Amino acid sequence: MNNSQIVVGGVEKFSAVDFPGTLSAVVFMQGCPWKCPFCHNASIREILKETDFSWEKFVDFLRKRIGRLDAVTFSGGEPLVQDCLSDAIRDVKSLGFKIGLHTGGYRPEHLAKILPLVDWVGLDIKAPFDEAKYQKIIGVNHLAKVEQSLQHLLDWGGDFECRTTCDPRFLSVDDLWSIAQTLKQKGVKKYFLQKYRPVTSDKLTTDEACESLLSKVDLLQYLRDNFRDFEVRR
Numbered sequence: 001m002n003n004s005q006i007v008v009g010g011v012e013k014f015s016a017v018d019f020p021g022t023l024s025a026v027v028f029m030q031g032c033p034w035k036c037p038f039c040h041n042a043s044i045r046e047i048l049k050e051t052d053f054s055w056e057k058f059v060d061f062l063r064k065r066i067g068r069l070d071a072v073t074f075s076g077g078e079p080l081v082q083d084c085l086s087d088a089i090r091d092v093k094s095l096g097f098k099i100g101l102h103t104g105g106y107r108p109e110h111l112a113k114i115l116p117l118v119d120w121v122g123l124d125i126k127a128p129f130d131e132a133k134y135q136k137i138i139g140v141n142h143l144a145k146v147e148q149s150l151q152h153l154l155d156w157g158g159d160f161e162c163r164t165t166c167d168p169r170f171l172s173v174d175d176l177w178s179i180a181q182t183l184k185q186k187g188v189k190k191y192f193l194q195k196y197r198p199v200t201s202d203k204l205t206t207d208e209a210c211e212s213l214l215s216k217v218d219l220l221q222y223l224r225d226n227f228r229d230f231e232v233r234r
């Protein structure tokens with residue numbers, strides 16, 4: 001299949017953490033319409049046709065990894081931006097790899113279309129389910145898209161997790177309580193808190209501030225009690 005229009009921003013050849021419990025290669029797709037202040041992949045938010053990475057080279061690399069890797073994780077950027085994502089997934093599946101997907105939930109209709117091709121999804125929940133709070137982080141009013149994407153995942157019945165990057169500049173402990181209670185009420189089973197790693201432009205946020213969001217005993221107990229899988233990722 002010709003996937004020449006797929007625009008790759010980078011590749012990680014081996015990862016034990018991007019698709020839980022699975023050894024995967026990670027392909028970072030270019031393009032993302034959001035502007036999260038804690039983004040470590042800002043350089044690939046714009047889709048640039050000139051790139052050092054080509055899809056064909058990545059597939060050649062995968063052919064040599066058959067039997068040594070279990071899966072390929074599509075990350076970004078926001079993989080759902082590119083219309084040809086399903087073609088890329090089919091290329092990878094034809095080699096026998098499982099498929100992981102990282103998404104923020106942009107383009108729920110696209111997510112619904114590709115879910116039958118996917119083995120696991122990590123959905124980022126950026127903020128409480130409140131339009132103003134969500135927009136403050138991602139830069140646009142797309143909360144409804146995120147909610148639709150989450151509903152598609154719940155209806156799908158496959159393996160997925162929700163996770164939140166705990167940036168103390170934008171989220172409070174009350175915000176984390178709000179997210180957790182909403183996800184519990186919606187029926188999410190797997191939820192993870194991720195420690196914020198300051199971006200290079202952030203010279204002020206201290207490790208203590210990052211840890212303070214992750215050390216509230218009553219919140220952690222609620223999360224352990226109410227989600228089948230929960231942990232803090234540092």
Ligand code: SF4
Pocket residue numbers: 032033034035036038039040041042045076077078104
């Ligand atoms: S959704 Fe992901 S790629 Fe897009 S701005 Fe946010 S962190 Fe960066």
